[in-house]
Amino acid sequence: MPQVQKYPAGWRVLHWIIALLVLTLIPVGLWMASRAEADIWGALTNTLYSAHKAIGFSVLLLMILRIVVKIRLKGPPYPDEMPRKLQIAAKSVHHLMYVLLVVTPLFGWAGVTAFPALTIVGDYKLPGMPFVPEDEELASSLFYIHGWLAITLGVLIAGHIAAALRHFLRKDGIFQRMV
Numbered sequence: 001m002p003q004v005q006k007y008p009a010g011w012r013v014l015h016w017i018i019a020l021l022v023l024t025l026i027p028v029g030l031w032m033a034s035r036a037e038a039d040i041w042g043a044l045t046n047t048l049y050s051a052h053k054a055i056g057f058s059v060l061l062l063m064i065l066r067i068v069v070k071i072r073l074k075g076p077p078y079p080d081e082m083p084r085k086l087q088i089a090a091k092s093v094h095h096l097m098y099v100l101l102v103v104t105p106l107f108g109w110a111g112v113t114a115f116p117a118l119t120i121v122g123d124y125k126l127p128g129m130p131f132v133p134e135d136e137e138l139a140s141s142l143f144y145i146h147g148w149l150a151i152t153l154g155v156l157i158a159g160h161i162a163a164a165l166r167h168f169l170r171k172d173g174i175f176q177r178m179v
Contacts, residue, residue, distance in 0.1 A: 004173030005076030012178055014066050018101070021059050026154055028052050033147070050120045053112055057126055060105035067098065076177055090163070097156050104149040111142035 006012070032048035035041075078087045112118055113129040115136060120126060167174035
């Protein structure tokens with residue numbers, strides 16, 4: 001296996017925390033949406049929505065931190081043996097994932113602000129997104145966009161995981177950069 005530099009420890013921890021949160025958001029989001037579509041409302045549905053909002057907002061905040069880290073710390077270079085086109089593809093997918101990991105929760109936050117449905121647990125509420133009016137029709141449009149962005153992100157994540165597994169099986173050192 002080629003000797004490859006690892007990402008800094010804090011960067012790796014942040015990556016895996018966000019990964020776990022997003023991999024929790026996807027099934028929770030699908031489950032809550034299917035219950036809402038079936039017009040099943042109750043404690044479970046409310047809990048799913050509350051968890052989804054809290055986790056999604058956490059991902060947004062952690063992604064802001066991750067972007068700051070990415071700007072301040074340079075990641076390790078790809079191995080020289082890795083083809084240039086593959087490096088460009090990997091960087092492009094990573095950048096698109098970063099964009100979607102910020103934009104998707106922003107649309108969700110805007111949607112719960114417009115609806116309004118900012119309550120998470122008890123009296124705890126998310127702050128309303130500035131400049132987003134209360135308007136259920138606007139909320140519906142924002143949630144629609146949020147859903148499609150989440151699906152797109154899910155497809156990219158599946159590709160990212162498949163690529164990570166490929167690197168793990170090839171033992172080319174790329175997988176070890178983030179573990």
